[in-house]
Amino acid sequence: MPSNTSNTRAFTSIKIIGSGLIGTSIGLALASKGVSVEMADVDPKAAKLANDLMASTPAANPEIVLYAGPGSGLKSAYESEFKINSDLKFIDIGSVKTKSLLEVSQSAAPTRQFLATHPMAGREIGGAQSARADLFQSRSWIYMPTDLEGTPVDPDLVAAGLWMIETLGASPVAMSAQKHDRAVALVSHLPQVMASLLAAQLLGAESELLDLAGAGLRDTTRIAASSPALWDEILNSNSAELLPLLINLQSDLGAFITRLGSSASVSDLIEAGNQGRSKIPGKHGGAAREYSLLPVVIEDKPGQLAALFDECAKAKVNVEDLTIEHSPGQFTGLITLALSAKDAQILQDHLTKSGWSVHAPR
Amino acid sequence: MPSNTSNTRAFTSIKIIGSGLIGTSIGLALASKGVSVEMADVDPKAAKLANDLMASTPAANPEIVLYAGPGSGLKSAYESEFKINSDLKFIDIGSVKTKSLLEVSQSAAPTRQFLATHPMAGREIGGAQSARADLFQSRSWIYMPTDLEGTPVDPDLVAAGLWMIETLGASPVAMSAQKHDRAVALVSHLPQVMASLLAAQLLGAESELLDLAGAGLRDTTRIAASSPALWDEILNSNSAELLPLLINLQSDLGAFITRLGSSASVSDLIEAGNQGRSKIPGKHGGAAREYSLLPVVIEDKPGQLAALFDECAKAKVNVEDLTIEHSPGQFTGLITLALSAKDAQILQDHLTKSGWSVHAPR
Numbered sequence: 001m002p003s004n005t006s007n008t009r010a011f012t013s014i015k016i017i018g019s020g021l022i023g024t025s026i027g028l029a030l031a032s033k034g035v036s037v038e039m040a041d042v043d044p045k046a047a048k049l050a051n052d053l054m055a056s057t058p059a060a061n062p063e064i065v066l067y068a069g070p071g072s073g074l075k076s077a078y079e080s081e082f083k084i085n086s087d088l089k090f091i092d093i094g095s096v097k098t099k100s101l102l103e104v105s106q107s108a109a110p111t112r113q114f115l116a117t118h119p120m121a122g123r124e125i126g127g128a129q130s131a132r133a134d135l136f137q138s139r140s141w142i143y144m145p146t147d148l149e150g151t152p153v154d155p156d157l158v159a160a161g162l163w164m165i166e167t168l169g170a171s172p173v174a175m176s177a178q179k180h181d182r183a184v185a186l187v188s189h190l191p192q193v194m195a196s197l198l199a200a201q202l203l204g205a206e207s208e209l210l211d212l213a214g215a216g217l218r219d220t221t222r223i224a225a226s227s228p229a230l231w232d233e234i235l236n237s238n239s240a241e242l243l244p245l246l247i248n249l250q251s252d253l254g255a256f257i258t259r260l261g262s263s264a265s266v267s268d269l270i271e272a273g274n275q276g277r278s279k280i281p282g283k284h285g286g287a288a289r290e291y292s293l294l295p296v297v298i299e300d301k302p303g304q305l306a307a308l309f310d311e312c313a314k315a316k317v318n319v320e321d322l323t324i325e326h327s328p329g330q331f332t333g334l335i336t337l338a339l340s341a342k343d344a345q346i347l348q349d350h351l352t353k354s355g356w357s358v359h360a361p362r
Numbered sequence: 363m364p365s366n367t368s369n370t371r372a373f374t375s376i377k378i379i380g381s382g383l384i385g386t387s388i389g390l391a392l393a394s395k396g397v398s399v400e401m402a403d404v405d406p407k408a409a410k411l412a413n414d415l416m417a418s419t420p421a422a423n424p425e426i427v428l429y430a431g432p433g434s435g436l437k438s439a440y441e442s443e444f445k446i447n448s449d450l451k452f453i454d455i456g457s458v459k460t461k462s463l464l465e466v467s468q469s470a471a472p473t474r475q476f477l478a479t480h481p482m483a484g485r486e487i488g489g490a491q492s493a494r495a496d497l498f499q500s501r502s503w504i505y506m507p508t509d510l511e512g513t514p515v516d517p518d519l520v521a522a523g524l525w526m527i528e529t530l531g532a533s534p535v536a537m538s539a540q541k542h543d544r545a546v547a548l549v550s551h552l553p554q555v556m557a558s559l560l561a562a563q564l565l566g567a568e569s570e571l572l573d574l575a576g577a578g579l580r581d582t583t584r585i586a587a588s589s590p591a592l593w594d595e596i597l598n599s600n601s602a603e604l605l606p607l608l609i610n611l612q613s614d615l616g617a618f619i620t621r622l623g624s625s626a627s628v629s630d631l632i633e634a635g636n637q638g639r640s641k642i643p644g645k646h647g648g649a650a651r652e653y654s655l656l657p658v659v660i661e662d663k664p665g666q667l668a669a670l671f672d673e674c675a676k677a678k679v680n681v682e683d684l685t686i687e688h689s690p691g692q693f694t695g696l697i698t699l700a701l702s703a704k705d706a707q708i709l710q711d712h713l714t715k716s717g718w719s720v721h722a723p724r
Contacts, residue, residue, distance in 0.1 A: 194560050195582055197631070219584050232628050274588075
């Protein structure tokens with residue numbers, strides 16, 4: 001759950017090991033808040049680029065060390081930094097937490113100076129050059145208040161971590177490493193594998209067939225664009241949680257194939273998907289929430305979306321989400337706005353009166 | 363390909379058999395253009411509701427009969443209508459075409475009076491009450507100019523069909539039934555099965571785990587909300603094309619599981635997904651097109667999107683797509699606008715000058 005009354009403590013200097021997308025984005029955001037940032041990397045060129053981007057003067061003895069490199073280098077980085085400074089406060093941001101905490105528990109340095117965290121930020125975009133200070137804005141950022149045995153992390157380190165998370169615009173969520181890894185296996189790693197496998201089926205298809213692709217195929221394969229090296233490490237680190245889910249899906253797929261092969265009904269299998277889909281929470285962490293969808297046809301040219309949102313502002317409604325649809329050879333677009341049922345009705349009435357091509361909400 | 367110089371011919375009356383979402387939406391759109399529409403259905407109540415919605419006076423001898431009912435009733439409907447009128451012009455709009463044309467070839471009525479078509483309109487929304495005249499706006503609408511043997515369909519019927527398609531705002535695309543069925547198996551039916559199976563894995567998961575769900579899980583499972591009865595018929599009708607694709611994916615999934623189980627690299631399998639994903643065409647039917655993504659942080663309240671799109675209009679840029687991100691407990695939102703690289707640069711400069719929280723395009 002979001003900590004709305006976090007006990008936070010500001011810090012003024014940090015060393016970030018790992019100058020990729022995530023590390024550099026954290027550095028940029030902290031530097032913009034006046035924190036002294038030093039970027040490091042096994043690749044000196046990457047570190048140089050990241051430090052140039054920071055335009056910050058590194059502190060001689062940084063208060064916090066944050067590790068944003070590959071999981072394989074975590075343990076030795078923690079031990080090295082502890083040797084330099086026995087008062088070390090260390091934050092990790094890797095995608096799989098049980099493995100990180102296990103390695104730290106086997107290291108020469110104490111677990112209470114290690115804060116395991118995981119920002120739930122989109123990882124299908126990659127590269128240090130893509131770093132952005134707002135990468136964590138409006139995202140959940142999971143952290144583990146204890147080690148694997150339940151021993152609490154140094155409260156001052158937790159307070160510094162919470163300050164960083166909130167300063168970067170994210171929402172801190174406390175969770176055990178086991179639960180976190182089970183959660184990301186289900187909501188992130190399993191969808192990643194299925195999207196990658198699905199997209200791989202398109203290789204070798206005639207382009208004329210792919211011309212019929214609609215929003216369904218685009219949505220189901222969007223995250224298939226993710227980085228192979230990064231995801232190889234993530235999926236392998238969490239294979240204990242992921243494998244049972246993959247095997248279960250494999251078994252369900254086998255049943256589906258058997259049914260279709262004997263012309264038997266698959267409607268209960270589609271129905272199970274209906275029910276699973278309805279369990280995904282909506283915006284703002286509430287329970288799964290349904291919006292009304294209001295379709296509006298606009299011309300696909302500059303100014304039309306602006307004019308539409310002007311009308312939304314005039315009608316004082318809050319647009320929760322929207323999609324834009326086009327088809328080959330056509331230059332009008334169908335905008336589908338998601339709003340509360342009440343707002344959808346208000347906006348439909350308003351747009352109809354103003355002469356827009358709007359249809360009944362559904 | 364889109365027919366930009368279609369030979370079309372208007373008609374003034376139609377009988378639509380099947381008063382569900384698609385049939386009723388076609389009726390509404392044609393009635394709004396002054397066509398006399400008669401709605402029919404095996405369920406008299408559904409037909410009554412649809413006819414009330416039309417507010418149209420049915421013609422005694424409709425020029426066109428369109429079939430929008432379940433595939434199981436197609437052949438007998440075609441034969442019955444041919445008995446009533448031997449000059450029958452009949453249009454079918456089912457999702458799988460080889461089976462439709464095969465049944466017609468085995469019927470007592472000639473194939474040249476049967477135009478097989480398929481509107482590529484979103485089917486995960488269901489029910490006659492959801493019918494909307496703009497359902498086909500900006501969508502592709504496939505049609506078969508010949509029967510399975512290559513015998514041309516009556517040119518006057520084709521011209522009437524093309525007029526209907528264009529009148530409904532869709533883009534006609536000529537294709538053989540075999541190629542159509544192969545295409546929809548790949549771009550529509552396979553993603554449907556995988557989304558349903560993936561979403562079904564969420565059943566029984568603790569809600570705390572699902573709270574971590576992000577855009578990845580939401581996008582990969584959106585179409586899992588589709589109608590079980592409708593998709594049971596579609597998937598079973600096209601099982602000849604779909605089964606080989608499912609079996610191939612099953613084999614790839616098995617290889618993935620074997621790799622992960624032995625801690626072997628899966629990066630080439632993720633890479634294959636990268637390549638497959640890149641083959642999906644972008645908007646307007648062009649080759650796969652990459653947009654620049656421009657992130658902007660706004661407050662999540664009425665008027666903010668309008669103000670943002672006002673700026674887009676002032677900067678004279680064309681927004682191709684956008685996503686809205688939120689996280690639990692937070693009331694700012696991250697808008698990511700998709701634009702051409704040139705427009706993204708223009709807009710970033712413009713928004714920066716106007717004091718918006720905008721970051722570098724990627």
